[in-house]
Amino acid sequence: MKELQQEIRKIGRGRPMIPEDDIDKIPYLRAVLKETLRLHAPAPLLLPRESTKDVKLLGYDIPSGTQVMINAWAIARDPSIWEEPEEFRPERFLNTSTDYRGLHFELIPFGAGRRGCPGISFAIAIAEFALANLVYKFELTSADEDSLDMTERDGMTVKRKFPIRVIATPCE
Ligand code: HEM
Numbered sequence: 001m002k003e004l005q006q007e008i009r010k011i012g013r014g015r016p017m018i019p020e021d022d023i024d025k026i027p028y029l030r031a032v033l034k035e036t037l038r039l040h041a042p043a044p045l046l047l048p049r050e051s052t053k054d055v056k057l058l059g060y061d062i063p064s065g066t067q068v069m070i071n072a073w074a075i076a077r078d079p080s081i082w083e084e085p086e087e088f089r090p091e092r093f094l095n096t097s098t099d100y101r102g103l104h105f106e107l108i109p110f111g112a113g114r115r116g117c118p119g120i121s122f123a124i125a126i127a128e129f130a131l132a133n134l135v136y137k138f139e140l141t142s143a144d145e146d147s148l149d150m151t152e153r154d155g156m157t158v159k160r161k162f163p164i165r166v167i168a169t170p171c172e
Helices: 002-012 020-025 027-039 072-076 120-137
Strands: 055-057 060-062 138-142 166-170
Touching: 002 027, 002 120, 020 120, 027 120, 120 138
Parallel strands: none
Antiparallel strands: 055 060, 138 166
């Protein structure tokens, strides 16, 4: 949080808001969003697919017409791909081209291919803009510092089991 705040304050330079045009100048912000979506993809199993022909994959026979679920959650926490996968470390995205637009299959919170999320650009633009300005205008601290429970509820879309309670203090 400290790093993000520092970068945002540097770009804000005392102006009333971070304008949309300046969002690209905050690489740490994008890294924080990527890391958040890596660990907490809202749709962890994407949408179901159906195979259109017989294929053999890693020794398994998958007949035509099989419903295939893609576990993006497991891929995003696979220790053979990610160093310390359970750790929240936005820095891992700073010097890499790894992106969530469906070309890097290790990070697919928006899915990939023809049925990939059509709302991705809108979602990212809004999330970056909102996060940048929330962090710019408020000091955010956890109300439950000692017991932050990140357990999730099961489902096609994932929600926190326990809400994260945040104290937002307006910055001077
Ligand atoms: C952080 C925000 C969002 C996330 C993580 C997300 C994620 C996803 C995922 C994983 C899929 C399934 C992709 C696949 O199976 O390959 C999907 C599909 C879809 N998303 Fe999003 N989405 C987000 C925001 C949005 C927004 C803002 C819109 C619309 C404005 C949107 C509209 C859709 C639609 C219409 C589909 C179905 C596409 C189809 O079935 O062909 N999404 N999204």
